[in-house]
Each structure stands twice: as C-alpha cells, then as structure tokens.
Amino acid sequence: MFKKILKSIRFHTRIIFESKIKFPVYSLEKIERIGTTYGGWTIPVNFLDRSSICYLAGAGEDISFDAGIAEKYKCNVYIFDPTPKAINHFKSFLSCIEKGEKMPINNSKHEFYEINKGNLKYLHYYDTGLWDKEDIVRFYAPSDVKSVSHSILNLQQTTDYFEAKVDRLSSIMDKLGHTSVDLLKLDIEGAEYKVINSLIEDKCNIKMICVEYNEIFNRIDKNYIHRIKNSIDKLLGNGYVIIYIDNTYTTTFIKCDVLME
Numbered sequence: 465m466f467k468k469i470l471k472s473i474r475f476h477t478r479i480i481f482e483s484k485i486k487f488p489v490y491s492l493e494k495i496e497r498i499g500t501t502y503g504g505w506t507i508p509v510n511f512l513d514r515s516s517i518c519y520l521a522g523a524g525e526d527i528s529f530d531a532g533i534a535e536k537y538k539c540n541v542y543i544f545d546p547t548p549k550a551i552n553h554f555k556s557f558l559s560c561i562e563k564g565e566k567m568p569i570n571n572s573k574h575e576f577y578e579i580n581k582g583n584l585k586y587l588h589y590y591d592t593g594l595w596d597k598e599d600i601v602r603f604y605a606p607s608d609v610k611s612v613s614h615s616i617l618n619l620q621q622t623t624d625y626f627e628a629k630v631d632r633l634s635s636i637m638d639k640l641g642h643t644s645v646d647l648l649k650l651d652i653e654g655a656e657y658k659v660i661n662s663l664i665e666d667k668c669n670i671k672m673i674c675v676e677y678n679e680i681f682n683r684i685d686k687n688y689i690h691r692i693k694n695s696i697d698k699l700l701g702n703g704y705v706i707i708y709i710d711n712t713y714t715t716t717f718i719k720c721d722v723l724m725e
Contacts, residue, residue, distance in 0.1 A: 485689070485693055487696060487700075487706055487709060488700075488705070489706045489707065489708070489709060490705050490706065490707050490718075490723075491707070492508050492707050494508065494509040494510075495507065495508055495509060495707070495708060496508075496509045498528075498529050498532040498533060498536070499526070499528035500526060500528045500569055500570070500575055502526055502570060503524070503526030503527070503528045503529055503569070504528060504529050504532075505529050505649060505674045505714075505716065506674075506708040507647070507672065507674065507708075507716060508707065508718070511646075511647075511672065512533065512537040512539055512646060512647065513537060513539065514537065514538050514539050515539065516537060516539040516646040517539070517540055517542070517642050517644070517646050517647075518530075518533055518541045518542065518645070518646060518647040518648075518649075519542050519544065519633075519636075519645050519647070519648045519649070520533075520541060520544070520647075520648075520649040521544040521545070521593075521594045521648070521649060521650050521651065521652050522544075522545055522613075522649070522650065522651030522652045522653070522676075523543050523544075523545035523550040523554065524545070524547070524549070524550050524553070524570070524612040524613060525549060525550065525553040525569075525570045525571060525612050526569050526570040527543065527553070527554065527557065527569075527577075528569050528575075529649070531557075531577050531578075531579045531587070532578075532579075533647075534579060534583045534584070534586040534587050535578065535579040535580065535583050538583060538586060539586060539646075540586055540588065541586055541587050542590065543587065543588065543589045543590065544592055544593065544636075545591070546591045546592060546603065546626075546628030546629065546630075547603065547612055547613075547614050547626075547628075549612040550612060551589070551591055553612075554589050557577060560577075561577065561579060561581050562581055562584070564581070590636075591628065591629075592628075592629050592630060592631055592636070593616070593628055593629070593631075593652065593655070594630065594631070594632075594633055594652055594655060595631065595632065595655055595658060595659065596632055596659065596661065596662040597630075597631075597632055598629075598630070598631045598632060598635060599629070599630050599631075600627055600628065600629055601627065601628070601630050602616070602618075602625040602626070603615065603616055603625055603626055603627070603628055604616070604617075604619075604620070604622050604623075604625045605620075605622045605625060605626075606620050606622065607620045607622055613653050613678075614626070614653065615653035615654050615655075615678075615682075616630070616653070616654065616655050617653065617655065617684065619653055619654050619678060619679065619682035619683075619684065620682050632662050632666075633648075633659055633662055633663050634662065634666040634668050643669060644669035644670070644671065645668070645669070645670050645671070646671045647671070647672045647673075647674070648663075648670045648673045649675075650674070650675045650676070651675075651676045651678070652678075653678045653682075654678050654679055654684075656675055656676070656677060656678070656695070657691060657695055660673075660675070660695055660698060660699065661698070664698060664699075664702050670719070671718065671719050671722045672716065672717065672718045672719070672722070673699065673704065673716070673717045674715070674717075675695075675713075675714070675717070676713070676714045677692045677695070677712075677714075679691060679692060680712050680713050681712070692713055696713075696715065699717050703719055703720050704717040704718065704719055704720065705717065705718060705720055705723070
C-alpha cells in the first residue's frame, strides 16, 4: 500500500535551530498537514485508511487533527487526555456537532471544526494520560491560566495541579485489544521521553509516531537539547526514520519496514 506514495524519496539532513544538530530526513513525494496551524500535524498522504488504529495523546482544546483524521479516513481514533479543560472541550465538541452547530477550535472566532456528525463514532476519548507505568500522578498547571497544557514533569515550575490516572502504552494497547497502532501522536508536555522509552522497551508495533518535544518551549535545564537528541536517536536506532521535522522539533517518524510494504 505505502509503496504507491513512495515514487520518490529524497534523503537530506536538517539542521535544527540553536543546536546545529543534523538529523537525516526522508522527504516523501506526498505529505499533508491535517488540522490547524497550532494543532495540526504532518503525515504522508493516504498512509491511513479505514482499518487504521490511531492513538492521539494530548488533546487540549484543539482536536482538529483528531477530527480531521476521522473525517477523511473514517478510522478509529483513540484520544488520551485527563485534563479537565480538554475533557469539557471534547464534550462540547460532541454536543455542537450532534446539533449541527459550529464548534470553535481553541476558542477561536475564525476556526471551526469540520466533521460530519456521522463520523463522530470514530472518535473515542479516554481520560488517561500516557506514562511509563500505571499510576495516579500529579499534572501541574501551566503558568498561563488561560492555557490548557498540564505537565507531569512540571515544565513551567508551578504549584497548582490535579491528579489523574496514567498508564503504560503497551498496557493500554492490551486493554483495548490492539496488537499494533498505525499512528501514535505524543503532545504530552515532557512525558514523551518516558513513553518513547517504554514503547521501545516493550517492542510495541507502532508504524508512525508524531512527537512534539515540549521542552523546546519550557526547558527544565540547559541539557534540554541533549534530552531531545537522545530521544530522537533512540527512535532512529530502533528502526524509525524521520519524514518530517520542523524548527521546533515537531517530528514525524515512520518505521523503516513500513516504507517497504
């Protein structure tokens, strides 16, 4: 299936700002961005189909990527985010779309969700966070009270928090009855390091991974570039290649063997 969109692969390196670190990038002939400028992600055109399983961790108040996948590919999308604002946003989203009303994305006055209510059945929401073990942990608030992004690592060094359940990716897959996942998105405010380590340790069958390395915006210390590079190198060393990366380390990885299918 995937070979059909691999008519040309151009291999080049990408130098990321501040770091002068080079990463190999495979440029596919056809890629697409699904979702808004803020909440969208870049993936290969027609990589997904009706049979695909997507795990999207980190919803916030912009699920344009999630809704866009459900609308275009009509496949099952599992959303994971225990944040109260995110849960309320999803409930409002469902209510508005069911009623045929416009639902603003991220409280925007100009951007609205575009999804047929018949495709809502493909969206499944879980108030669980991704981590490296099953537990109840603290999610620390962002410094901007209007923001929705809470962090287990407390990236913004705040004191307010809520507690919620988290689980290991392999455990979630077992509970949902999935032996493989076609797309995993991680926008989880620093927890991506542990989740990536766990999926490598457990040899999870994940075909494509979209990651935002949030520490580029809120740094724990001066070693943040090392942590990001180390995480990327682990994926590259375990059978993944980069097909997209921007200047903020928002990265799309694909398994090498999937490219040859």
